[in-house]
Amino acid sequence: MIRSLVVGVFALAACSRAPAAATVDCAALEGRNAVQTEMRRLECAMQRSVSAIARDELATIPELIHVVHGARQATEKALERGEYQPTGADLATFVSMDEAFHRSLVQLVEAAKSGDHTATSSALGGALGQCQGCHAVFRPSAANVR
Numbered sequence: 025m026i027r028s029l030v031v032g033v034f035a036l037a038a039c040s041r042a043p044a045a046a047t048v049d050c051a052a053l054e055g056r057n058a059v060q061t062e063m064r065r066l067e068c069a070m071q072r073s074v075s076a077i078a079r080d081e082l083a084t085i086p087e088l089i090h091v092v093h094g095a096r097q098a099t100e101k102a103l104e105r106g107e108y109q110p111t112g113a114d115l116a117t118f119v120s121m122d123e124a125f126h127r128s129l130v131q132l133v134e135a136a137k138s139g140d141h142t143a144t145s146s147a148l149g150g151a152l153g154q155c156q157g158c159h160a161v162f163r164p165s166a167a168n169v170r
């Protein structure tokens with residue numbers, strides 16, 4: 025009993041010292057195509073945004089999302105050049121879903137800049153609420169995920 029209590033206390037101490045997922049540089053993540061690269065950086069930025077909310081570090085969110093916007097420009101070029109062809113539906117639908125999604129990221133950045141936790145959390149939720157809608161139509165098979 026005492027032993028497990030001691031182990032528990034040490035585990036707690038280790039947990040409270042853990043950095044805010046600072047080990048991953050979202051901008052360094054790469055996929056096999058422009059969209060995968062954008063998505064891996066996006067996933068990373070979303071995870072870090074949760075930590076930023078949890079740790080009251082909202083001011084770090086704009087930079088995290090900036091990385092995603094940079095990757096999105098590469099996606100736009102790949103779409104224009106025909107290097108990335110969305111599967112499942114037409115390009116116009118993909119572009120309009122993508123635009124709506126990125127508008128919600130802009131809302132996230134604005135809420136974070138204003139230091140408003142409630143608005144930031146709900147903007148993050150709004151962005152996360154759109155992931156599956158696009159994946160259901162445009163994401164190739166799960167075999168492509170890794």
Ligand code: HEC
Nearest residue numbers: 059060063067121122125151152155158162163164168169
């Ligand atoms: C406008 C469409 C769209 C939206 C919105 C979207 N995704 Fe994606 N996502 C894709 C597509 C397309 C793929 C598949 C890319 C490929 O494999 O070619 C993908 C793949 C992924 C992958 C797998 C990447 C890999 O390693 O293969 C992750 C993770 C991901 N998305 C995260 C997210 C998250 C998190 C959100 C919401 C916060 C989101 N996506 C919103 C289109 C979208």
